[in-house]
Amino acid sequence: MRGAALAVWLVGVPFPAPHSLAAQAPERPAVLLVTAHPDDDAAFAGAVYQITHQLGGAVDVALVTDGSGGFRFATLAESIYGLKLTDESVARQYLPAIRKRELMAGGAIVGIRNYFFLDQLDHQFTTSADTVLRAVWDSAFVRRRLAEIMERGRYDVVLGLLPFATTHGHHQAATLLALAAARSLPADRGPVVLAGFPCELDSGPLRFDGLPGFPGAAVRGGEALVRFDRRQKLGLDGRLDFRIIGNWVIAEHKSQGTMQLLMNRGEVECYWYFDANGPEGRERVVRLFEALKVR
Numbered sequence: 001m002r003g004a005a006l007a008v009w010l011v012g013v014p015f016p017a018p019h020s021l022a023a024q025a026p027e028r029p030a031v032l033l034v035t036a037h038p039d040d041d042a043a044f045a046g047a048v049y050q051i052t053h054q055l056g057g058a059v060d061v062a063l064v065t066d067g068s069g070g071f072r073f074a075t076l077a078e079s080i081y082g083l084k085l086t087d088e089s090v091a092r093q094y095l096p097a098i099r100k101r102e103l104m105a106g107g108a109i110v111g112i113r114n115y116f117f118l119d120q121l122d123h124q125f126t127t128s129a130d131t132v133l134r135a136v137w138d139s140a141f142v143r144r145r146l147a148e149i150m151e152r153g154r155y156d157v158v159l160g161l162l163p164f165a166t167t168h169g170h171h172q173a174a175t176l177l178a179l180a181a182a183r184s185l186p187a188d189r190g191p192v193v194l195a196g197f198p199c200e201l202d203s204g205p206l207r208f209d210g211l212p213g214f215p216g217a218a219v220r221g222g223e224a225l226v227r228f229d230r231r232q233k234l235g236l237d238g239r240l241d242f243r244i245i246g247n248w249v250i251a252e253h254k255s256q257g258t259m260q261l262l263m264n265r266g267e268v269e270c271y272w273y274f275d276a277n278g279p280e281g282r283e284r285v286v287r288l289f290e291a292l293k294v295r
Helices: 004-012 040-053 075-081 088-110 129-136 139-153 169-183 242-251 279-291
Strands: 030-035 058-065 112-120 157-161 192-199 226-229 268-273
Touching: 030 040, 030 139, 030 169, 040 058, 040 088, 040 112, 040 157, 040 192, 040 226, 040 242, 040 268, 058 088, 058 139, 058 169, 088 112, 088 242, 112 139, 129 139, 129 169, 139 169, 157 169, 169 192, 192 279, 226 279, 268 279
Parallel strands: 030 058, 030 157, 058 112, 157 192
Antiparallel strands: 192 268, 226 268
């Protein structure tokens, strides 16, 4: 079921509710990040660090693309890697391996356990999730592989990037496919899917009601359900905070020259709860994020 058929499935079929969730947060939560690009995980650095370090949970990453398209701002990395990475032909050959190593270096900081590489083409920037789903990726394979990973991993929560209509279509498509994969599982084995995005404290509440054309991505009320504040204090005399951890993760992505500018803006990680999850998991998600606060 490739291309158009899958896109119709994503748009038109109602999602069954996930398994009934207990009210308490899991003591050792299992979490899967579904990202389009090898640097997208930096958006979740604070929450992931607390899941692995404070709660003793397990966090894995499923990376959808090969990362070969990230060459436009690779100028500063050319002397580091000894390669003309701003040359597309060079980048297409070498960036996939480079960016996977960068991903795993950042993952070592926050405690990522396993990596799953789906190696779909990182073709170019687009804001059209529909184009990506129909014509660029083998969307049926991605959905099927994500479902296999989710079922075997028995994850409590899946995190993806918020699929704004104006953001990269790869980000939108990865989260849509994560939703579709989660809801394709038997009712007692489907994880809750959340979408994260860095929030600017001085710009007012950020709203997301859904992605036009994809009713499965609707969010009732438009507001984030939970947040992780990276300004929480750590260490002796409270001189450290989670922004440092975010910076460390970002710094590992040497091949991506705009990471320090784009991924370093939000002081708070905001997470939206999709209506497709059903109401059963909302309280458990709230309790989980309460448990992530520094003790």
